[in-house]
Amino acid sequence: MSSDLSADHVLRTTRAVRKRLDFDRPVPREVIRECLDIALQAPTGSNRQNWHFVVITDEAQRNAIGDLYRRAIGAAQADVRALTRIDPADADTYEAQTTRVNNSAHWFFDHVQRSPGMLIPCISGRIDGPWRMATASHVGSVIQAAWSFMLAARARNIGSVWTTVHLALEEEAAEILGIPYADVMQVALIPFGYVVGNPFKEAEREPLDLVTHWDRW
Numbered sequence: 001m002s003s004d005l006s007a008d009h010v011l012r013t014t015r016a017v018r019k020r021l022d023f024d025r026p027v028p029r030e031v032i033r034e035c036l037d038i039a040l041q042a043p044t045g046s047n048r049q050n051w052h053f054v055v056i057t058d059e060a061q062r063n064a065i066g067d068l069y070r071r072a073i074g075a076a077q078a079d080v081r082a083l084t085r086i087d088p089a090d091a092d093t094y095e096a097q098t099t100r101v102n103n104s105a106h107w108f109f110d111h112v113q114r115s116p117g118m119l120i121p122c123i124s125g126r127i128d129g130p131w132r133m134a135t136a137s138h139v140g141s142v143i144q145a146a147w148s149f150m151l152a153a154r155a156r157n158i159g160s161v162w163t164t165v166h167l168a169l170e171e172e173a174a175e176i177l178g179i180p181y182a183d184v185m186q187v188a189l190i191p192f193g194y195v196v197g198n199p200f201k202e203a204e205r206e207p208l209d210l211v212t213h214w215d216r217w
Contacts, residue, residue, distance in 0.1 A: 005155055010151055010154055010155050011151065012202050013154070013200040013201055013202060014150060014151055014154040014200065015159070015199060015200060015201070015203060016101075016104075016160075016161040016162065017159025017160060017161055017195055017199050017200075018104045018105070018107065018108040018111075018161055018191075019104055019107060019108075020159060020195045020196050020197055020199040021114075021115055021116075021159055021191070021192075021193040021194070021195060021196070022116075022193055022194040022195060022196050023111070023114040023115065023116065023193065025116065025193065025194045026057070026116050027057075027116050027117050027158060027192065027193060027194060029057075031156060031158070032055055032057075032117060034152065034156075035149045035152040035153050035156070035158075036053055036055075036149060038148055038149070038151075038152040039053070039145040039146065039148040039149040039152065040145065041148065042141070042144040042145035042147075042148045043141065043144055044141040044144075044145070045137045045138070045140060045141045046137075048141065049141075050123050050124040050125065050138075050141070050142075051121060051122065051123055051124075051141060051142040051145050052121075052122040052123070052124065052184060053119060053120070053121055053122070053145075053149075054119070054120040054122060054177055054179065054186075055117060055118070055119055056117065056118040056119075056120070056177070057116065057117050057118075061176070061177070062113045062114075062115065062118060063113045064176050065112075065113065065118060065166065065173065065176065065177075065189070066112045066113025066114075067113070068166055068169050068172055068173055068176065069109070069112050069113075069163075069165055069166050069189070070109055070110070070112075071169060072165050072166050072167070072168035072169040073109060073165055074168075075168035075169075076164065076165040076166075076167070076168045079168070086206055086210070086211070087210075088206055088210075089206055089207055089210055090206075093204060094206065097203070097204050108161070108191075112163075112191055115191035115192060115193050116192070116193040116194070117191070117192050117193060118189060118190065118191050118192070119146070119149060119160075119189075119190040119192060120173075120177070120179075120186050120187075120188065120189055120190070121142045121143070121145065121146040121149075121186075121187045121188055121190070122142070122179065122184045122185060122186050122187060123138060123139065123141075123142045123184070123185050123187060124183065124184055125138065125183065125184075125185065126182070126183070126184075126185045127139070127185065139187060142187050143187065143188075146162070146187065146188060146190060149190070150162070150190065150192075153192055154200065157194055157195060158192055158193065158194055158195070159192065159193060159194070159195040159199060159200075160190050160191065160192035161190065161191055161192075162188050162190055163188060163189045163190070163191070164187075164188050164189070165189070166186075166189045167186060167188075167189075170185075170186050173186065174186065
C-alpha cells in the first residue's frame with residue numbers, strides 16, 4: 001500500500017538507491033504489479049502504448065544479468081566519458097557529489113544481481129540511424145512510464161536506480177531473457193528493492209538559473 005506522501009515530496013526525494021537496498025527482503029509480485037499499473041497511466045506519444053516491461057525476480061536470471069552487467073561496464077563507461085557535463089557554479093561541491101555517486105555505482109557492479117527485482121522497460125520496434133525526432137518520440141513514452149514506476153515504488157519505500165550499462169550487451173541480454181531483439185529495444189535496467197533506513201532525501205543540485213533559459217538561450 002502506498003504512503004500519504006505528497007507528490008512534490010516524492011518527486012524531490014526519489015534518489016538512485018544502491019547501497020541501501022534490502023537484498024534479503026523480496027518485493028511481492030502484487031506490489032510490483034501496483035507500480036506497473038500506475039506506470040501504464042504515463043503519457044504515451046500518439047497513444048501508441050508500445051511499451052513492454054520485463055520483470056526479473058528469478059535468482060538464476062538475476063545472476064545471469066548481473067554477470068552480463070559486469071562484462072558490459074568497460075564499453076558503457078567509455079560511452080559515458082564521451083558525454084558533456086554541466087559547468088558547475090561550485091566545482092568543489094559538484095565534484096564531491098560526483099565522486100560519491102561514482103563510488104556507489106562502482107560498488108553496485110559487484111552487487112547488482114542481489115537486487116530482489118529488476119525491471120527492463122522496452123519498446124516495440126528498433127531505432128537505427130540519426131532520426132532524432134523519431135528517437136525522442138519513440139523512447140520518450142516508455143521513459144515516462146518507467147519513471148512513474150520508480151516514483152510509485154518510492155512511495156512504497158522501494159528504492160530503485162536507472163542504469164543503462166547492460167545495453168552495451170543488449171543483444172546478449174535479449175537472448176538470456178527471450179526478448180525478440182530484432183523487434184524490441186531495451187531502454188534501461190532498473191534494479192529495485194525495499195530500502196534499509198531512509199535514503200530518500202533531496203540531492204545537492206546546481207542553481208536553477210544555471211540551466212534555465214527564458215524565451216531564448
